[in-house]
Amino acid sequence: MSITVPNVxxxxxxxxxxxxxxxxxxxxxxxxxxxxxxxxxxxAWLLVFGxxxxxxxxxxxxxxxxxxxxxxxxWVAYMAFAVTALxxxxxxxxxxxxxxxxxIAGASAEVGVMFMGLTLVTGALWGRLTWGVFWAWxxxxxxxxxxxxxxxxxxxxxxxxxxxxxxxxxSAVLGLLAVLEIPLVHFSVRLWRxxxxxxSVANPNGDVKLDGLMLFSLVVxxxxxxxxxxxxxxxRQRVMYLEDRYEDVDLDLALAERRSENPGGSNG
Amino acid sequence: MITVVxxxxxxxxxxxxxxxxxxxxxxxxxxTNQVLPFAGLTLVLFAFALDRDDIxxxxxxxxxxxxxxxxxIVLVQRSFxxxxxxxxxxxxxxxxxxxxxxxxxxxxxxAVQLLVLEVLLVFGVIVFYAxxxxxxxxxxxxxxxxxxxxxxxxxxxxxxxxxxxxxxxETLLPLLLLPVVAPVLIGATRAFEAxxxxxxxxxxxxxxxxxxxxxxxxxxxxxxxVFGAAGVLAFGPLxxxx
Amino acid sequence: xxxxxxxxxxxPGRTDxxxxxxxxxxxxxGRFPALAGVSLEVAAGEVLLLKGPNGAGKTTLLRxxxxxxxxxxxxxxxxxxxxxxxxxxxxPFVGLLGHHNGLYADLSVRDNxxxxxxxxxxSDAEIGAAMTQLGLDGRLAAVNVSRLSxxxxxxxxxxxxxxxxxxxxxxxxxxxxxxxxxxxxxDSVIRRAVAAGATVMVxxxxxxxxxxxxxxxxxxxxxxxxxxxxxxxx
Numbered sequence: 001m002s003i004t005v006p007n008v009x010x011x012x013x014x015x016x017x018x019x020x021x022x023x024x025x026x027x028x029x030x031x032x033x034x035x036x037x038x039x040x041x042x043x044a045w046l047l048v049f050g051x052x053x054x055x056x057x058x059x060x061x062x063x064x065x066x067x068x069x070x071x072x073x074x075w076v077a078y079m080a081f082a083v084t085a086l087x088x089x090x091x092x093x094x095x096x097x098x099x100x101x102x103x104i105a106g107a108s109a110e111v112g113v114m115f116m117g118l119t120l121v122t123g124a125l126w127g128r129l130t131w132g133v134f135w136a137w138x139x140x141x142x143x144x145x146x147x148x149x150x151x152x153x154x155x156x157x158x159x160x161x162x163x164x165x166x167x168x169x170x171s172a173v174l175g176l177l178a179v180l181e182i183p184l185v186h187f188s189v190r191l192w193r194x195x196x197x198x199x200s201v202a203n204p205n206g207d208v209k210l211d212g213l214m215l216f217s218l219v220v221x222x223x224x225x226x227x228x229x230x231x232x233x234x235x236r237q238r239v240m241y242l243e244d245r246y247e248d249v250d251l252d253l254a255l256a257e258r259r260s261e262n263p264g265g266s267n268g
Numbered sequence: 269m270i271t272v273v274x275x276x277x278x279x280x281x282x283x284x285x286x287x288x289x290x291x292x293x294x295x296x297x298x299x300t301n302q303v304l305p306f307a308g309l310t311l312v313l314f315a316f317a318l319d320r321d322d323i324x325x326x327x328x329x330x331x332x333x334x335x336x337x338x339x340x341i342v343l344v345q346r347s348f349x350x351x352x353x354x355x356x357x358x359x360x361x362x363x364x365x366x367x368x369x370x371x372x373x374x375x376x377x378x379a380v381q382l383l384v385l386e387v388l389l390v391f392g393v394i395v396f397y398a399x400x401x402x403x404x405x406x407x408x409x410x411x412x413x414x415x416x417x418x419x420x421x422x423x424x425x426x427x428x429x430x431x432x433x434x435x436x437x438e439t440l441l442p443l444l445l446l447p448v449v450a451p452v453l454i455g456a457t458r459a460f461e462a463x464x465x466x467x468x469x470x471x472x473x474x475x476x477x478x479x480x481x482x483x484x485x486x487x488x489x490x491x492x493x494v495f496g497a498a499g500v501l502a503f504g505p506l507x508x509x510x
Numbered sequence: 511x512x513x514x515x516x517x518x519x520x521x522p523g524r525t526d527x528x529x530x531x532x533x534x535x536x537x538x539x540g541r542f543p544a545l546a547g548v549s550l551e552v553a554a555g556e557v558l559l560l561k562g563p564n565g566a567g568k569t570t571l572l573r574x575x576x577x578x579x580x581x582x583x584x585x586x587x588x589x590x591x592x593x594x595x596x597x598x599x600x601x602p603f604v605g606l607l608g609h610h611n612g613l614y615a616d617l618s619v620r621d622n623x624x625x626x627x628x629x630x631x632x633s634d635a636e637i638g639a640a641m642t643q644l645g646l647d648g649r650l651a652a653v654n655v656s657r658l659s660x661x662x663x664x665x666x667x668x669x670x671x672x673x674x675x676x677x678x679x680x681x682x683x684x685x686x687x688x689x690x691x692x693x694x695x696x697d698s699v700i701r702r703a704v705a706a707g708a709t710v711m712v713x714x715x716x717x718x719x720x721x722x723x724x725x726x727x728x729x730x731x732x733x734x735x736x737x738x739x740x741x742x743x744x
Contacts, residue, residue, distance in 0.1 A: 092505075146447045153444045157430065160437070163538065163580065166508065170430065173502045174444075177426075180494055181448055188451040188487055192458065251543060251582075255536065258546040261732030281629065288614070288625050295654065296616040355610025362576050363629045363674075364602030504598075 023100050027238045032231070039231050042224030049217040063129035064214070070122040072221040073115045074144070076229045080112025081147065081179070083233075084154075088175030091168055099244065100237070102168035105175055106158055107236035109151055111229055116148045139190035146185050150178045164244055278369040285373025290380060292350055299381050303342050304388055310335045311392050328397040329460030332389055333453050337420070339385055340449070341442050344424040347378055348432035357432065360507075367504035371425055375499065379421035386413055405463030408481045412463070415485060416456040419492035423448055426499040429506045451491055459484040529554050529589055529678055529709045530575055536583035537567075537574050544570035546733030547584070552711065557704055559724035560713040566730040568713035569609070572680040575711065576606040589677060602630070605676030607684055611667035615656040619646050619666050622655060627673030640672040643702070644695060660687040668699060678709050685716040697723060 026032060050068040087105035091097060123141065124134040135141070158171050293299055314331045315324055324331075351357040360370060390409075393399050401409060424445060431441040462481030530552035537545040544567045552558055560568045573579045575588050577597035586593040591600035613622050620641065627637040641647040644665045655663060664687045671679070679700075685693050693716070700710055700723055714720045721727070721741075729737035 146450060149443070150447045153440070153447070156440060156443065160440075161540065163582075165580070169505045169508070173506055174430070177448075177498060177502070180498060184451040184487075184491055184494070185447075188454045191483065191487070192454050195458070247541065250541060251536075251538065254541065255543045255546045255733075258543050258733045284625060284628055288617070288621075291621060292614055292616045350614065350616075354613050354615065355608060356612045356614060358578065358608060358610070359606070359612030359626070359670075360629075361578060362601050362604065362606045363626070364598065364600075365629050 023104070023234075023237065024241050027235055032234060035227060035231050035234070039224065039227045042220065042227055046217070046221045046224045049213070049220050054213045054217040063126060066122050066126040066129070068217050068221045070119060070126055071218060072225040073122065074119040075222055076225045077112050077116035077119050077144075077147075079226070080108045080115060080229060080233075081151065081182075083108040084112065084151075084175045085179040088172035091172045092176075097165070097168070099164055099168055100241070102164075102171060103237040103240040103244070104233065106155075106171060107233045107240060109154055109158075109175070110236060111232045113148065113151045113155060115225075115229070116144065116151070119144060120148060137189070138193055139186050142189045143182060143186040147178070147182065150181060154178060164247075278366045278372065281365045281369025282372035282376065285370050286376040286380075287373075289347065289350070289374060289377030293377070293381060298346060299343065299385065303339055303346075303381075304385060306342065307335045307339045307385055307389055308392050310338060311389070311396050315396060324397045325399050328393050328399040329464060330453075330457045331397070332386075332393050332460065333416075333456050335389060336382065336386055337446070337449055337453060340382065340420050340424050341445060343378060343381055343385075344428035344445070345438070345441060347374055347425070348428050352432055357507075367507050368500045370507070371429070371499050371503035374428075375418075375421045375425040375496075378425055379417050382417045382421060383413070386417065399464055401463060402465050402478075405465065405478060405481075408459060408463040408478060408485070411485055412456055412459040412481070412488065415488040415492055416452050419452045419488055419495060420449060422492060422495040422499050423452075426495065426503060426506070429503055448495075452488060455484040455487040455491070459488070527554075527590065528552060528587075529556075530711075531587040532574075532584065533586075534584035535574065535581055535586050537570050537579050538582045539570065539579070543582075543733060544579075545574065548730075548733070548735055549584075550728065550735060550738075552709060554709050555704060555707065556709055557700065557723050557725045558709075558711045559717075559720045559727045560711060560730055561715070561717060561720075561727065562730035562736075567733045568730050569682050571730060572606065572682050572711060572713060573608075575678065576604050576680055577601050578606070603676060604678040604680060605671045605674045606680045606682070607667055607671050608682045609686075611663050612670070613655045613663060613666055616654060618652050618654055619658070619669075620651045622666055623669045623673055626670035630674035630676075632673045632675065636675065637673050640669045643672060643699060644669045661689050661692050664688050665692060665695065668696065672699060672703070676708065679703055679711065681710065681712045681714075683714060684712065685714060685719060693719060 046068065050065050054065070054068075084105045087101045087108065091099075091101035091105065094101070123144075127136065128134050154171065154174050157174055158167060160167070160170065311331060314334070318324060318327070348357075351360065390401075394401070427441060427444045427448070431437045431444065459481040462478055462484075528551045530550060532548050532550045535545055535548045536543055546567075548567070548571060550571075560571065562568055570579055574581060574586065574593070577588070577591075577593055577600045580597060581593050588600045589603050591603075593600065612626075614625070617625070623641055623646070624634075624637050627640065632640075638647065641651060646662075646665060646669055650658070650662065655666060658666065664684070668684070681700075684696055688696060697719065700712070704710060712720055712724070724741070726738070726740055728735055
């Protein structure tokens with residue numbers, strides 16, 4: 001018995017807003033291919049500018065180049081979680097309760113966790129190279145680490161199982177609660193560290209002044225990584241959509257099997 | 269006849285559920301017989317691990333709140349195991365009561381149990397870590413404990429509801445809960461340090477002023493309010509099985 | 511017992527609106543379609559016996575009617591509530607006795623019946639009456655549930671159900687764990703409930719007993735209804 005995945009959406013799965021349909025079929029379009037090329041170009045630019053063209057810093061020489069990766073990944077990670085929270089809210093508060101919101105939220109969280117891990121690793125490396133310490137207990141870094149763990153918890157909750165709607169509901173609530181956590185953790189850590197008179201040596205994760213070509217390289221990094229994020233989320237949510245559809249198609253097969261359990265006829 | 273003459277509203281449900289949970293604890297004495305010794309043991313184990321007599325009194329507030337946080341996890345799990353053991357959670361769902369009422373009721377019961385635990389832990393801290401609470405600091409201690417406990421109870425019940433029941437969820441609770449309670453840990457510890465007068469800065473005993481403790485109390489109040497509201501709104505959807 | 515004057519719901523009895531209306535309902539548990547297209551109409555005051563092999567979907571059918579399991583496809587109306595729109599709205603009006611008793615082991619019989627009754631708005635008198643009906647008001651009332659036998663726990667769970675005075679009773683293998691006296695008690699409880707205007711759906715393997723009570727028998731198999739006729743028995 002061959003399994004065919006129908007191309008035409010059934011009435012139940014067709015989204016009520018036409019532009020939602022865009023997200024399901026957004027990959028393999030000329031737009032997504034164009035985006036992919038832009039990502040590759042951006043990353044190539046970043047490599048060139050970051051490693052070759054931009055000058056060495058007076059104090060930190062080449063280790064400042066890590067910043068061209070560290071800062072963009074941090075920016076993208078936080079943006080990813082903002083997107084997750086936004087899509088979680090849209091899922092919960094819009095009457096349509098479209099699962100597309102849930103899938104974008106989940107894809108964004110996955111990509112966000114990846115970028116946040118990168119942020120923490122590159123940050124630790126940079127701190128080690130510049131100031132000799134892998135870690136410092138400041139508000140930004142601690143909040144980042146906490147968010148990392150929180151979103152790992154979020155991803156674990158997404159894998160709990162159950163119906164698509166149950167998963168969406170649970171994850172959406174958790175996504176919004178996680179956002180609540182950010183200001184609370186940040187503020188409490190900042191208050192806490194202000195009690196310690198900081199040593200005169202600058203905070204390893206404080207801001208470094210960048211200008212000219214260095215600033216430009218940073219901006220290239222920001223743009224390239226943002227495009228990369230968009231490309232990854234687009235494709236990941238499409239895969240999630242296909243996984244959900246596959247389970248639904250599975251349902252039709254399972255229904256047929258279930259009905260055939262009856263020795264006699266059925267009135268179903 | 270067969271009619272529902274006013275299913276109870278949120279507060280009535282909360283009272284019923286809180287009374288039920290507390291009565292269960294009263295009959296089974298699991299908190300007093302098991303969780304309390306556990307918390308006391310953690311205090312002792314901290315002393316073993318730290319092995320620095322000179323600093324234990326300084327870090328006593330932190331260890332106190334650490335012990336409370338770990339006990340919170342145990343208490344939350346207990347609170348929900350009671351429901352899932354015989355399918356009572358299912359029956360609660362079918363009961364058609366306001367889920368916010370269930371949430372508030374369980375939070376209140378959890379807060380009461382936590383407070384009892386904390387009172388006894390304070391004695392443990394005074395005994396084991398040779399701490400002294402300044403008489404002037406009592407108000408700060410009590411306010412901090414009340415607000416921090418509310419925050420912990422609200423957050424614990426909310427995430428407990430998420431993690432309750434089916435397999436694969438028992439280990440989820442600590443992972444979800446611990447990052448979220450960090451602000452309470454920080455705030456309550458600092459406030460207690462101010463009340464105990466034990467904070468040292470840069471090797472000099474600065475003896476934190478009582479006044480330094482109150483901003484932290486503000487943080488704890490915000491935390492409790494935020495998560496209390498979030499729980500009331502979110503518990504209903506989380507309670508659904510599918 | 512008369513309805514409270516301010517009560518908006520109509521007095522139950524043999525009204526025309528069916529209590530349960532299911533049309534081609536598909537209900538999924540995880541990936542498994544427990545109900546594969548069930549169509550059923552239950553009128554008020556009926557005692558419906560659900561029979562069928564294990565795994566046929568009887569339990570899921572009852573849970574769908576209680577608003578616990580979502581309806582994936584088809585239409586479902588219970589007591590006028592559309593289950594696809596809002597499952598939780600129907601719950602105050604139904605009572606479900608599942609495989610588990612839903613009791614708190616550390617509380618006494620009286621505490622349990624009291625709690626479950628009060629969450630449905632029952633008065634102390636009604637709670638007491640429920641316990642009396644099942645012979646739990648004597649020595650057993652103050653005993654912790656953990657010390658009761660399985661049959662006594664089942665009776666306690668039944669008392670909790672009676673105290674809730676639901677319009678639709680959903681009983682899943684209620685005879686299981688009860689001795690002969692307990693089963694007689696259960697039968698009389700069902701009769702009294704029906705006399706007071708409730709509708710009862712019973713899933714059971716105890717065909718002889720249930721047959722005596724049932725006004726209609728429905729056979730479930732493979733997630734669909736394969737037989738539906740008046741009266742009890744095969």
